[in-house]
Amino acid sequence: MKLRLLPVAVLALATALTHAADRKLVMIAGPVSHPPLMHEFKAGSMLLQKRLDNIPGLKTVLITNGWPSKMVDGKKVDDNSVFDGAAAVFIYSDGGANHPAVQQERLEVLRALMKKGVSLGLAHYAVEVLAEKGGAEWKDWIGGHYENSFSCNPIWEADYKSLPVHPITRGVKPFKTKDEWYFNMRFRDGKSGVKDILVATPSDAVRDGPYVSPKGPYPHIQAAKGRPETMMWAVERADGGRGFGFTGGHFHLNWQNDDQRRLMLNALVWLAKLEVPAGGVVSAPVSDVEAMQNLDEKKQPAPRPAAAPKLVPPPAKAP
Numbered sequence: 001m002k003l004r005l006l007p008v009a010v011l012a013l014a015t016a017l018t019h020a021a022d023r024k025l026v027m028i029a030g031p032v033s034h035p036p037l038m039h040e041f042k043a044g045s046m047l048l049q050k051r052l053d054n055i056p057g058l059k060t061v062l063i064t065n066g067w068p069s070k071m072v073d074g075k076k077v078d079d080n081s082v083f084d085g086a087a088a089v090f091i092y093s094d095g096g097a098n099h100p101a102v103q104q105e106r107l108e109v110l111r112a113l114m115k116k117g118v119s120l121g122l123a124h125y126a127v128e129v130l131a132e133k134g135g136a137e138w139k140d141w142i143g144g145h146y147e148n149s150f151s152c153n154p155i156w157e158a159d160y161k162s163l164p165v166h167p168i169t170r171g172v173k174p175f176k177t178k179d180e181w182y183f184n185m186r187f188r189d190g191k192s193g194v195k196d197i198l199v200a201t202p203s204d205a206v207r208d209g210p211y212v213s214p215k216g217p218y219p220h221i222q223a224a225k226g227r228p229e230t231m232m233w234a235v236e237r238a239d240g241g242r243g244f245g246f247t248g249g250h251f252h253l254n255w256q257n258d259d260q261r262r263l264m265l266n267a268l269v270w271l272a273k274l275e276v277p278a279g280g281v282v283s284a285p286v287s288d289v290e291a292m293q294n295l296d297e298k299k300q301p302a303p304r305p306a307a308a309p310k311l312v313p314p315p316a317k318a319p
Contacts, residue, residue: 022059023087023272025052029064030093030100030126032296039125040252041092043294047255051265051283057274066093067100080109088119088242088271092249095128096148102134114141117240119271123264124249127182135186142243143194143235144187151184152221153212155250158200158231167270168197168234168244168263171280175259180212180250183229184221197244197263198232234267242271252295256286 027049029041042064049060061082068082083089089110093100101110114120120141128146129138138145146153157178163169183202187194204225209217234244244267248254255261265281 022057023274024085025058025060025088025090025268025272026068026082026086027060027062027268028067028089028091028093028100029062030091031066032298033094033125034250034298036295036298037252038250039094040295042296043291044249044252044255045092046294047286047290048261048264048268051261051281052268055269055274055281058269058272067103067106078104078106078109083109083113083118086113086118087273088121088268089113090121090123090268090271091126092123093126095125095146097130097133099126099129099134101126102129107134107137110141111137114237114241115239117237119242119273121244121246121267121271123246124180124182127185127245127247131186138245139186139188141237141241142245143191143233144185144245146182146247147186149214149218150186150220151182152209152216152218153180153182154202154206154209155180155212156202156206158198158202158248160198160200163198164196166195166197166234167276168232168267169280170266170276170278172259172263172266175257177248177254177257177260178251179248179254181231182247183231184224185230185233185245185247187230187233193235193237194230195234196230196232197234197267198246198248199228199230201226201228232263232267234270242273244271253291256288256291258283258285261286 027045029045033039045062049062052058052060063082068079069076070079091101122142129135131147135145157176158181159176161174163172207222207225209215232246236242261283262280265283266276269276269281
């Protein structure tokens with residue numbers, strides 16, 4: 001017996017099958033950090049998510065203010081159910097010892113996901129963890145990490161004069177932006193399996209510092225003058241997952257740069273194991289108005305007090 005489906009039913013079935021096959025990308029934006037227009041994790045993630053809405057087969061879930069959580073009996077607890085069915089996880093947050101992904105048992109949560117072939121992408125400060133607290137995992141899952149006082153974090157204008165052939169670079173033209181571009185990462189031994197995506201050569205002055213913290217300069221960074229450095233990289237893991245590290249993203253307004261933005265959008269589509277369009281992800285420009293939307297509420301710097309008037313002593317009286 002043949003089963004006849006009405007056109008509406010066919011459409012509904014096709015839609016259901018399409019949604020069932022969607023790749024789920026979980027985006028985690030970290031809590032408030034740094035002065036205005038720096039480390040705008042929420043606003044930056046929101047404008048990226050908006051431009052991923054029309055990617056066929058991709059479903060994005062954005063968590064703001066840190067690791068996903070819920071209230072249970074009046075107490076805030078982790079809600080790791082957010083990761084159910086995820087194809088990829090992207091974290092744009094602060095890092096180091098306070099990295100949201102290394103608190104409590106969260107590394108173990110990620111470890112279980114990685115074993116299933118889930119991909120992991122990290123942006124800016126989120127590439128930094130302690131060597132003994134996430135370092136081995138970051139090298140395994142994304143290929144490397146920022147290590148305090150081994151890596152460095154100057155603010156400088158990186159000039160990406162050429163780009164390699166890779167899905168992440170499709171449609172991206174060479175570009176230049178001033179950012180807190182980290183370099184001298186602690187990569188896997190021999191940089192095994194690591195594909196350079198963004199490479200530029202810091203000037204001698206950049207290597208001589210100051211860096212953001214600690215200010216430096218570090219002798220081993222100065223000793224490598226003239227050496228090209230990697231500011232974004234990607235890996236494909238043996239477990240089937242993918243990973244990338246992107247060290248820019250300090251200054252929010254750099255998402256207005258069409259090529260830097262397209263690079264990140266391509267990376268997120270690639271991370272979810274979807275085909276990146278031949279010309280890269282097409283995205284609307286970020287206007288000045290949009291760039292100022294969804295910013296974190298941050299304390300504005302106090303106005304500088306007016307200079308006190310100089311006291312002029314009265315003229316001495318004549319004797």
